[in-house]
Amino acid sequence: MLWLYNLGIQFYGIIVKIFSIFNPKAQFFIKGRLNIFEKIQNQLPSGRQRIWFHFASLGEFEQGRPLLEKVKSNYPLKEIIVTFFSPSGYEVQKNYALAAGVFYLPLDTRKNARAFIKAINPELAIFTKYEYWYHYFKTLHDLQIPLFIISGIFRPEQVFFKWYGSFNRKILKFVTYFFVQNEESIQLLKNIRIDQASLSGDTRFDRVAENASSPKENPLVKEFCGDAPVFIAGSTWPADERLLAKLAQDHPDWKFIIAPHEIDGAHIDQIRSSFLGAVTYTSNPSRHSDARVLIIDNIGLLSSLYQYGNIAYIGGGFGVGIHNTLEAAAFGIPIIFGPKYDKFQEAKDLIAIGAAISISSSAELKDAFSIFSKPALLSTSKTSAIPSATPIMGANNDAGAAAKKYVLSKTGSSAQIIHHIKRYLSDSHLR
Template identity: 40%
Template sequence: MSIIFYHLFLLLYKLGIRLIAPWNRKAKLWLEGRQGLFDRIRAEMATAADKSGPVVWMHCSSLGEFEQGRPVLEELRRQAPGCRIVLSFFSPSGYTTRKDYKGADHIFYLPLDSPGNARAFIDLVKPDLVLWVKYDYWYYFLVELKKRNIPLLLISGIFREDQPFFKWYGRLHRYMLECFTHLFVQTEASKQLLQRLRLTTPVTVSGDTRFDRVIEIAAGGEREPLSLIAAFCGQQQVIVAGSTWEEDEEELDHYANTHPDIRFIVAPHEISEARLQEVERLFRHSMRYSVLEKQGAGVLARPPAAGRGAWPQPNVLIIDNIGMLSRLYRYATITYVGGGFGDDGVHNVLEAAVYGKPVVFGPVIEKYIEAVELTESGGGLIIDSALEAEKVFNRLLQNPQECQETGLASSQYVHSKKGATGRIIRYIQENRLLTN
């Protein structure tokens, strides 16, 4: 890609956002969040101008990348409590969910890439160290950091042969990689791909920091009990389905609708009103978590409606908020992770696997090494139809020993991969990157 085509891409991106904003909530938030952005950054950074600690800037595309980078950020805070942390997001789903995160001193949207925006943002933030999580490469921001010799680390990078870096038209993308001081990648395969490019940037296989994050959550860093969830589950067997799309729900609804004795917790990936209504149409005996919150656990104890064919209390709880999912898997007998029936592939299987539960998902997993490895370890189970889902659920629920052994394989896989955070922190310490 030439710089001319990159500018054309940026122009079309901005125009596209403006065109769809009246009908698309995310696009509207993207635009609104950037109105007056530089004035806000200037005001916030000015109030902290007298603080002398180093400034660490971490950029994340969205919420998933934040959770990936979070262990490094929080360990840096412990190692250097005087540092100031600036967190930026490109996507509204990340910013709106974590705008009140207490672990950062300042949280901003990243301005759309341009030479002027990159210079202005970096002039105001004045970072001493920059952490870029996984991807979201923006040419002018990366080039400006390189010009100023500001240490720039890629965290938990993952590379595949079909990416632009490895294509004949990927010269601009390859140059962006040269802007980094060090590339920390998840796998040996990623390192080998990068070696083909003959980069001058050093590459280290550090592993994936998400393993450290999910282990921290499961170990009790966020162990606040969810009393309403526990009340809904009762003593029943529970299937927790997280990050689901309509394609996933269509594979699960028949089983839920025909097994009133099993509790289902469904956390859709998108929680717009339209999506929630879709989920309610598919799962006929359901209630929303917000309704349970409003009415209290007592609603679960009410007797069922009388009459022939009467169904007991709702057996499906629809989660209509963001932020609970990583703790919901704790209550599962079996977990299901969505996305595996869509083109983009399965979502984060580690959040479920860390609790030592079987993890079921659809067949589109080839882009996600952790899902492939989890399957190979015996902790992950692939289904390709509603009939297959029914067979897998019945087999695990009717055979507690197999269910336990599959869950143990999941937990062992996750714990075998921990340590990426420590490797990155050691590099920062050894190279004295947290000094002004």
Template identity: 35%
Template sequence: FLISASFRVDQPFFRWFGGSWRRMLGLFTHLFVQDERSKELLEGVGVRNVTVSGDTRFDRVTAIVAEARALPIARAFRKASELPVVVAGSTWSADEELLAKAAQGRAVRLVAVPHEPVPEALERIEQAFPAPVVRWSFAEERMDTPAPAHMPPEQDPLHARTLLVDRMGLLANLYREGDLAYVGGGFTDGIHSILEAAAWGRPVIFGPRHRKFPEAAGLIAAGGGFEVRDANTLSATLHQLLDDPASLKAASQAAARFVRDHTGATDRVAGHLLRALSAQGLQEGH
């Protein structure tokens, strides 16, 4: 079985030289695809054992939201100021350069989560992003230590402009503490998961390289996703969303609705598999 597959017309399966690729498709008992276009492409080359089931990733991110644990540091950072918070997840240097430029002179705070929290990436963000910048690990120590008496709020690390996350495995739950999200990878090999942010009802901004990810076009069409191509378009998008509460609310609702409307693939696939296995068992019983 092939589950949650997505096919594009430019793939070898559908090209004149793709005979061996098409033969591979015949090895599957059944193919579960994300959309009607994928089914049409497969049927066009003679593959009939296809069902449009949707994408099981929508169910996974919905489960993450339902089972999320609290992150006290992120919550304290958000509550330390009334400024809007942008969670920048899975960023690379190209993303960080745009974010740094777009944040200049703007009343906004950032939660920065580099794709690879190696020393050079952390140092790069510390130098480029709005200061003061506090690392997550330092904030952890601060949370475990009583604050000095009469310490001015501006000296509290959690009042920083940028919270730099130097820990792994936190991103999916961090999106809940932002007003909107920026997801990296759209200026390198392709965007990372935008569904994790959208599942929290956060508008998602990303770069132009998302052709292999149909959920990006879907989220844009739904009104919850925003493609940017440079610092100017990023700045304009931040202005559109952060300076207009009605626009931010509409985009947030659209993002949440997009994920909600696409859940259920896991149950559809499981139902088909159970029927297929049951039928196989009956045949073997005879």
């Protein structure tokens, strides 16, 4: 099977090169890996041991960031190396202040894995949730460098647990320890004779709770919202936007903020044509105080924008799966998303406590909006858990309060993980 895996990696590299001719993401993918080992050699002094954090993309970075920051706080003199597989992570965080180096991860070949690990010289490695690379994992194992998976989650239908998944199971057995999100994952790992795992939850809860406790103000968005109730749609795709356009048309008393997952010019133009009178963030929405729809046409803002919302819609549920629901939940607002959420435990939990509704059609979106937009007691601020005494039309505060309470009840994962991994770190740089 290893030969087939190696062939697949090579084929993937060829396909990306072909796509890079016309696809900007693929161009970043290729250009970012050019002369990667020379870049590392020029940037990192030799001889130092470092802590390596790898993230598939930006979402995983935000998920693992609380642990990274705790490690850096406890070991301030240790150098942190951050790698990304996807351009959407690297291009946003390539200047991340706490890292001694931020790099694209070279494709998983035996030669690349050995050269990369030698170049960064990690004391231990931490991968967040996804990405199981045979050669990187085996090289770490062969060199006796501890490897941890944090916020891991497994499902019975994954190849690791199939009769034909022996090669994939071998990859898992190179891991030193798994910190997983639910008991099902622990049991699935036990079924394939992997016992080095514990229930630690999801480090995203730590991150979103921290973000909601001290959100970045955005004067332009705040001015756009004014005193109107606000519906925020995050990480949307065209299938989501088609439904939302009708909702916005039917509710002229609401302001709508649309933050699409893809912000290329063609997609932004498509959204503007669907939402008549929409303005873009980069056009300075304060100049359009009478506009009802604001399109966020840059990245990095969404996680703090939920502070201005009364209801959130999370995109992706009509595609491969919904995006991050917890960023909105942490601000105490009810959530709506599409039908494909089964891979996300937090989405199931939010539905169970009445803080979220899954929809499959325009009619169901209308009904969900009606439920969550009934008059209710709102917080004195959207980040406060203490209700005011003034009824305000705009959102169902019971649902929002349940969402926030759920997030706060799940924090603490990062502290649990660092307590475990500190035994693998030399304390020469311990504060």
